[in-house]
Amino acid sequence: xxxxxxxxxxxxxxxxxxxxxxxxxxxxxxxxxxxxxxxxxxxxxxxxxxxxxxxxxxxxxxxxxxxxxxxxxxxxxxxxxxxxxxxxxxxxxxxxxxxxxxxxxxxxxxxxxxxxxxxxxxxxxxxxxxxxxxxxxxxxxxxxxxxxxxxxxxxxxxxxxxxxxxxxxxxxxxxxxxxxxxxxxxxxxx
Numbered sequence: 001x002x003x004x005x006x007x008x009x010x011x012x013x014x015x016x017x018x019x020x021x022x023x024x025x026x027x028x029x030x031x032x033x034x035x036x037x038x039x040x041x042x043x044x045x046x047x048x049x050x051x052x053x054x055x056x057x058x059x060x061x062x063x064x065x066x067x068x069x070x071x072x073x074x075x076x077x078x079x080x081x082x083x084x085x086x087x088x089x090x091x092x093x094x095x096x097x098x099x100x101x102x103x104x105x106x107x108x109x110x111x112x113x114x115x116x117x118x119x120x121x122x123x124x125x126x127x128x129x130x131x132x133x134x135x136x137x138x139x140x141x142x143x144x145x146x147x148x149x150x151x152x153x154x155x156x157x158x159x160x161x162x163x164x165x166x167x168x169x170x171x172x173x174x175x176x177x178x179x180x181x182x183x184x185x186x187x188x189x190x
Contacts, residue, residue, distance in 0.1 A: 007038075007039065007040050007044065008038040008039070008040050008044065008045075008048065009048070010048050010049070010058070012038045013034055013038060013045060013048055013049060013055070013058070014058050014059055014062045016034045016037035016038050017029050017034050017055055017056075017058070017059040018059055018062060018063065018100075018103065019037065020033055020034065020037065021059060021102045021103060021106065022100055022101075022102050022103065025102060026056070026102070026106065026109075026111075029052075029055065029056060029059060030052060031045050031046075031049075031051075031052055031055065034055065053112075056106075056111060057117065057118065059103075059106070060106050060107065060111075060117035060121075061117045061118050061121040063100070063103035063104075063106055063107055063117070064107055064117040064118075064121035064122050064124070064125045065121050065124065065125070066096070066103075067093070067096055067104075067107065067125045068121070068124040068125035068127070068128075070092050070093075070095070070096045071089055071092050071093065071125065071128045071129070072128060073092075074088055074089070074091070074092030074095075075088055075089055075092070075128045076088040078131070082132055082135035082136045082183065082187065083136070083180065083183035083184075083187065085132045085135070086132045086136065086149065086179060086182070086183050087176070087179050087180070087183070089128055089129060089132060090149070090153050090175070090179045091175075093153045093157070094153065094156075094157050094160075094175060097153070097154070097157035097158075097161065098157060098160065098161055101157070101158070101161040104154070104157065104158075105158065107122070107125075108154055126146065126150075129146045129149060129150060130142050130143065130146050132149075133145035133146035133149060133186070136183060136186040136187050137186040137187070141186075145186045148182065148186070149182060149186075152178055152179075152182055153179075156174075156175055156178060160175075
């Protein structure tokens with residue numbers, strides 16, 4: 001007699017966690033709500049995920065991996081000038097963050113021990129940004145430059161997703177201006 005088939009999988013559990021995150025926020029991502037979404041009893045999840053902290057870590061890792069794939073797919077070729085590459089990466093991040101604002105926020109949130117994306121996933125997602133930051137500001141300033149770029153993109157898109165830009169004007173132009181200004185500033189720093 002063969003064992004009973006699995007009624008869910010880690011992939012389904014993570015997808016359910018991501019859907020709950022975007023729909024209702026991080027507090028909605030519990031073992032019980034994810035179990036209900038995938039159609040199993042909460043106890044069944046523990047066969048796949050250690051606890052809620054591991055569930056949140058897996059959801060964050062999946063979001064980081066998706067962001068890394070988006071950035072890698074949308075990044076202009078390295079033959080392009082660094083400012084053009086930065087603009088492409090920034091727009092790719094903006095698209096990701098506006099489509100999934102809570103996942104984007106999760107990547108930068110301090111959730112406590114055991115609930116951060118694994119360093120490997122975060123490093124893969126950051127790699128294209130570090131490369132363009134090094135091209136703009138020089139290899140010795142790549143990490144601080146990347147932090148400035150990420151802080152701008154995250155802050156801008158967080159405000160945009162929250163509807164904070166209420167004074168009119170063209171938000172797309174404002175984002176492009178910010179990216180171009182950072183590219184010029186970081187380029188002059190090297």
